[in-house]
Amino acid sequence: MNIWENLPKPFLVLAPMEGVTDIIFRQVVAHAGRPDLFFTEFTNVSSYASEKGRHNALERLEIAPTDAPIIAQIWGKNPEHFKETAHACESLGFAGVDLNFGCPDKHVNKAGGGAAMIRTPDLAIECFKNAKSSTNLPVSIKTRLGWSQPEEYKEWLPVLLAEHPAALTVHLRTKKEMSKVPAHFELIPDIIKLRDDISPNTKLIINGDIKDRAQALDLHAKYPEIAGFMIGRGVFANPYCFTDHQPTRDELTELLKLHLNLFEKYSKSSYEPLKHFFKIYINNFPGASDIRAQLMETHSIEEARKIIDTL
DSSP states (O other), X not given: OOGGGSSOSSEEEEOOOTTTSSHXXXXXXXXXXXXXXXXXXXXXXXXXXXXXXXXXXXXXXOOOXXXXXXEEEEEOSOHHHHHHHHHHHHHTTOXXXXXXXXXXXXXXXXXXXXXXXXXXXXXXXXXXXXXXXXXXXXXXXXXXXOSSOGGGHHHHHHHHHTTOOSEEEEESXXXXXXXXXXXXXXXXXXXXXXXXXXXXXXXXXXXXXOOSHHHHHHHXXXXXXXXXXXXXXXXXXXXXXXXXXXXXXXXXXXXXXXXXXXXXXXXXXXXXGGGGXXXXXXXXXXXXXXXXXXXXXXXXXXXXXXXXXXX
16 A cells, blocks of 8 residues: 555645654654654664664664554665665555655765755665665655755756655755745745656655644645645644644643653653753743743753643
């Protein structure tokens, strides 16, 4: 079964975000109101292909019961490693494999992966072909408009579409732009035309400055040719963004408690990274900044719970 053929139109996706959309946070979002499709954090194919790194890679590919359907996102620059990792994803319970050709992180790019693939199109296609040849799962791609200039999409996207990926997610910015400028929504009609001309069966997903379900539905009314919308930073403003619900302070507090419980159950990392999530739940009410400041001074889940229990 091809998952991309069995989604509502439009469908909503939680964007893969490093250090954010792990097995813990995905369960929190699912509790608030899940998207139609989850992606994992991206996993380095060379880590999976090595005896030393495989354990870490498999931890990143761990799935919770509430995740399904979920797509495994992978990155790297070694075609054989893409082949090996994509093949493994089939037995791990994923509904598809997505190749990350758009991450702007400088360390990823220095290693030749993510958005660096925009500068090595032949290698990108070799990686895609290797991944596709090794699995029965549908293989998709997530990318950006280009490396430095938005106009690069005119050459870059046709290269990808010529391989007929199951789906193509386009973040409407370049690598250089990061998230410092507004997404280039004005290019959507041209991108739709490219898809229609080259690979009409490829599902087109738009990413960048999509804040919530209501905005996605408005854009779909304007551009019905778009199959799906991917929400990234919008989930920080409202973890209920895949619904029409505006959460109360108490509901957000309960979500934070759930996050703490899941962190306690699943996390193998230190407590510090958890602090990045506090602003999602403790925000936009009188005294929120003071409470966040107190939480940022904590060193354990027990200390955080004591503060939260006073709310």
